[in-house]
Amino acid sequence: MSLDFNATLSARNFDVSLHLDPGETLAVLGPNGAGKSTLLSVIAGLQRPDSGTATVGGHTLFDLSTRASHWSAPHTRGTVLLAQEPLLFPHLSALDNVAFGPRSAGESKSAARAKALQWLAATETGTLASRKPGQLSGGQAQRVAVARALAAEPELLLLDEPMAALDIHAAPLMRRLLKRVLAGRNAIIITHDVLDVLTLADQVMVLEDGHVSESGPAREVLSRPRSTFAAGLAGLNLVSGTVAGDGITSTYGHVAGMLDAGTAQGQVATAVFPPSAVSVFPDEPHGSPRNTYAVTITDLEPHGDRIRVRAGNLCADITPAASADLALEPGSRVYFLVKATTVSIYPT
Amino acid sequence: MTRRRQGPYSGIPAWVYLIAAAGALFVLLPLVAIIAKVNWPQFLPLITSESSVTALGLSLRTSAASTALCIILGVPLALVLARGSFPGQRLLRALVLLPLVLPPVVGGIALLYTFGRQGLLGSTLDVLGIRIAFSTTAVILAQTFVALPFLVVSLEGALRTAGYKYEAVAATLGARPTTVLRRVTLPLVLPGLASGAVLSFARSLGEFGATLTFAGSLEGVTRTLPLEIYLQRESDADAAVALSLVLVAVAAAVVGLAYGTSRPPRMPRAAQDEPERIPA
Numbered sequence: 001m002s003l004d005f006n007a008t009l010s011a012r013n014f015d016v017s018l019h020l021d022p023g024e025t026l027a028v029l030g031p032n033g034a035g036k037s038t039l040l041s042v043i044a045g046l047q048r049p050d051s052g053t054a055t056v057g058g059h060t061l062f063d064l065s066t067r068a069s070h071w072s073a074p075h076t077r078g079t080v081l082l083a084q085e086p087l088l089f090p091h092l093s094a095l096d097n098v099a100f101g102p103r104s105a106g107e108s109k110s111a112a113r114a115k116a117l118q119w120l121a122a123t124e125t126g127t128l129a130s131r132k133p134g135q136l137s138g139g140q141a142q143r144v145a146v147a148r149a150l151a152a153e154p155e156l157l158l159l160d161e162p163m164a165a166l167d168i169h170a171a172p173l174m175r176r177l178l179k180r181v182l183a184g185r186n187a188i189i190i191t192h193d194v195l196d197v198l199t200l201a202d203q204v205m206v207l208e209d210g211h212v213s214e215s216g217p218a219r220e221v222l223s224r225p226r227s228t229f230a231a232g233l234a235g236l237n238l239v240s241g242t243v244a245g246d247g248i249t250s251t252y253g254h255v256a257g258m259l260d261a262g263t264a265q266g267q268v269a270t271a272v273f274p275p276s277a278v279s280v281f282p283d284e285p286h287g288s289p290r291n292t293y294a295v296t297i298t299d300l301e302p303h304g305d306r307i308r309v310r311a312g313n314l315c316a317d318i319t320p321a322a323s324a325d326l327a328l329e330p331g332s333r334v335y336f337l338v339k340a341t342t343v344s345i346y347p348t
Numbered sequence: 349m350t351r352r353r354q355g356p357y358s359g360i361p362a363w364v365y366l367i368a369a370a371g372a373l374f375v376l377l378p379l380v381a382i383i384a385k386v387n388w389p390q391f392l393p394l395i396t397s398e399s400s401v402t403a404l405g406l407s408l409r410t411s412a413a414s415t416a417l418c419i420i421l422g423v424p425l426a427l428v429l430a431r432g433s434f435p436g437q438r439l440l441r442a443l444v445l446l447p448l449v450l451p452p453v454v455g456g457i458a459l460l461y462t463f464g465r466q467g468l469l470g471s472t473l474d475v476l477g478i479r480i481a482f483s484t485t486a487v488i489l490a491q492t493f494v495a496l497p498f499l500v501v502s503l504e505g506a507l508r509t510a511g512y513k514y515e516a517v518a519a520t521l522g523a524r525p526t527t528v529l530r531r532v533t534l535p536l537v538l539p540g541l542a543s544g545a546v547l548s549f550a551r552s553l554g555e556f557g558a559t560l561t562f563a564g565s566l567e568g569v570t571r572t573l574p575l576e577i578y579l580q581r582e583s584d585a586d587a588a589v590a591l592s593l594v595l596v597a598v599a600a601a602v603v604g605l606a607y608g609t610s611r612p613p614r615m616p617r618a619a620q621d622e623p624e625r626i627p628a
Contacts, residue, residue: 044520074519075528081520087513091535100531104523152521 001155001186005061007042007052014038014049014210020203022057025187027201027218029233035210036190040158043188044081045074056155056186075104080154084161086145088133094120094144095129101152119147123177139170143177150181157187163196175199194233197222206230226270226348228313236272237314240348243267248345252314256290257343268348277342278316280309281335282326291338297330311336379596386593387586394590402568403576404594410484410572411552414491418548421492422499423541427533429500430507448497455493456561463489464562486563487570491552498551499544506540507533546606550599 006017014035020026028036041047043054043061048071054061061077063070080101088097098116103109120126123143133141142162149157162178163171178189179199189200197204197218204221206214206229214227225231231238241250247257248269255271263269285292295311302308306317309328316336318326328334387394394400428434429441447455461467463480473480480486510533518532519525534541556574563570565579573595581588 044516046516046519073524074516075522075524077520078522079520080522081517083513083517085513087517089514089518089532089535091538100518100523101521103531104518104521104527148521158520 001057003043003054003056003156003186003188005043005052005054007049007054009038009042009047009049009210011050012038012210014042016207016210016212017052018205018212018215020186020188023184023186024202025182025185025189025200026203026205027197028188028190028205028207029192029197030207030213030229034207036207037160038210039207040081040160040188040190043077043156044079044158045072045077046081078153078155079158080149080152080156081158081160082145082149082162084164086133086138086141088136088141088145088148090133092132093129094125094131094133094136097133097144098148098151100148105152116147116151119151120144122150122181123147137170139166139173142166142170142174146174146177146181155186157182157185159187159189161190161192163191163193192233194222194235197233204230224270224344224346225272231272236274237278239271239314241269241271243269243345247271247340247343252293254290255338255343255345256340257345258341260344260346263345263347269345270348271343271345273338273343275303275308275315275317276306277339278314279337280316280318280322280326280328281337282332284335285337289337291340291343293336293338295334295336297328297332297334299330300328309334382589382592382596385589387590390586391590391593394584394587395594397587399567399576400573400587400591403571403573403591406484406487406568406571407553407573410487410491411549413488414495414552415545415549417488417492418496418499418552419541419545422496422503422544422548423534425496426500426503426507427529430504431512444500445497447494448501452490452494452555452557452559453561456490456558456563459486459490459493459558459562481562482564482566482570484563484569487559487572490558490562491555494555494558495548495551498547499541502544502547503537503540506537506544509540510536543606546602550602550606553598553602554595 002022003018003020005019008015012035016035016039018026028039030036038047042049045061049064051064053063053065056078060070061072061079088094089100092100095113095116098119099109099112102112102115107115117126117129120129123146125140125143125147128136128140128144133144136144142165146162159178163174166174175196182200189196191197201218204216204218205212206221206227208227208229214221214225214230221230222234225234225236225238228238239248239250239252239255241248241255243259243263243265244254245256246259247255248271250271257271257273284294293314295314297309297311299310300307300323301310303317307320307323309316309318309323311334314336326334425444429437429444460481462469463473463486464470465474465479465481480489514532514536515528518528523531554574555572556578559570559572560575565571565575571579573591577588577591577595580591
């Protein structure tokens with residue numbers, strides 16, 4: 001089943017198109033309010049765009065491009081939504097929650113329950129079948145919700161931050177479960193977590209302000225991000241500019257680095273480098289080495305066993321001892337020095 | 349029946365408690381006065397006299413019928429008001445709630461000029477051989493007219509509180525709108541529906557003005573308990589007091605029931621984060 005989708009919704013400044021090959025999982029990233037949930041609502045049929053078309057595996061979800069517009073009701077679409085909260089029906093047992101989809105599809109009560117038991121077993125929640133949602137922990141409830149979504153046999157599974165409301169113990173289990181059940185299945189998952197992208201997604205799409213700012217295979221987007229958002233997620237510094245000499249000319253000045261083969265002078269390009277490759281100096285280093293930038297510290301925060309020093313969009317990771325020696329605090333004027341060999345530059 | 353909670357700081361000044369106590373007394377004292385006035389040795393014979401039993405039976409039957417009618421008409425109204433969006437929605441809500449503030453006598457007159465022989469639909473109904481005014485049907489219509497808003501208000505509130513997230517999920521799981529209504533929406537708001545129905549029943553039971561105007565006071569046909577009490581008050585005050593106490597008791601039971609059901613069952617979230625294991 002493949003997905004083709006494009007839609008605009010002017011009230012939300014939303015204009016997105018995407019394509020998903022059979023069996024692929026797409027991770028949608030982006031800041032809050034970027035239109036990620038709108039995307040899922042439109043696909044699920046809960047929100048109507050101004051224009052656009054969408055097809056899943058040859059059957060049309062909506063087609064508002066022609067005058068005789070077609071809009072199918074949510075229950076006919078085969079696009080099941082799994083939200084941040086499990087939203088299990090509180091008056092039904094776990095078993096009947098999972099049997100809800102098959103029942104709605106017209107199966108008999110016993111057949112639906114048999115199917116539900118299979119899915120509960122597949123999500124390791126078989127022992128919870130008779131429990132009411134109020135008697136389940138957050139992680140258990142979300143796993144039952146996964147079982148319920150899958151039991152409805154969706155052509156496309158829509159996951160809206162399914163792990164955001166789980167505590168740190170339940171999230172890894174959920175991630176493993178999703179990795180298992182999403183294999184070979186068409187799914188779109190909204191997430192803020194780079195781990196989800198790495199473990200679950202084939203494709204990545206970054207949404208910013210209702211528009212696609214970047215998309216591509218997950219590994220490529222994370223290793224060579226082209227948007228500030230994706231770079232932040234991958235934990236990389238990102239500077240854009242135009243290629244000049246052995247680097248790019250950017251708002252920070254000249255950034256020297258390792259140019260991709262075939263990068264032409266004057267081309268728009270992106271330079272990325274890890275925060276660990278940035279050194280911090282209180283005074284301008286002697287001899288003015290290349291890639292030295294005078295910056296004002298905006299934030300200091302713990303980052304693993306390091307201190308992350310933020311200065312606007314750039315950041316550096318240094319040891320706590322170094323931070324103490326330099327007496328860093330927000331507002332300090334310092335110099336960031338970046339080794340050119342750690343900077344990769346590629347066309348945008 | 350409020351349990352005093354060892355709760356957090358409430359910030360209520362002491363004098364507010366004083367006025368609240370006065371308010372509670374204002375409601376309680378008349379009830380005490382009725383109980384004090386009851387002729388206890390004659391109590392049973394008074395409330396089991398033939399006319400009393402007839403009136404009570406009629407009251408219970410008509411109130412049950414009007415409650416059923418309130419549910420049939422009120423559930424769709426509440427759904428449309430809480431979930432729908434259409435022009436004139438606010439106006440419709442205002443109109444549905446109008447009987448809450450309308451004097452019942454006015455309601456009775458309005459019904460009379462709708463369903464009465466001279467009324468808007470009267471001649472049509474007459475042709476069909478249906479006469480509503482001054483019949484038991486009229487009693488039921490009068491009661492439904494005044495009791496409907498109680499059900500609508502209570503259910504609309506429950507629907508708004510429940511939100512539409514569950515319905516959206518149910519729809520994406522493949523449930524058609526009627527299935528969503530039957531299997532998700534109504535079960536979720538059942539407590540609100542129950543308390544609304546109980547309140548409607550209580551309001552129907554106490555209906556007086558609209559019934560008298562629209563249905564009259566025919567023993568066994570339209571003379572419900574409140575009408576009987578009003579009538580007895582002139583001839584036999586003891587009987588009126590005894591029957592009043594019966595209505596107080598029924599009303600108290602109904603209110604108790606409504607509060608019992610409107611409180612959502614609190615299920616402690618089993619946050620027993622037991623180690624969960626799934627094989628990778």
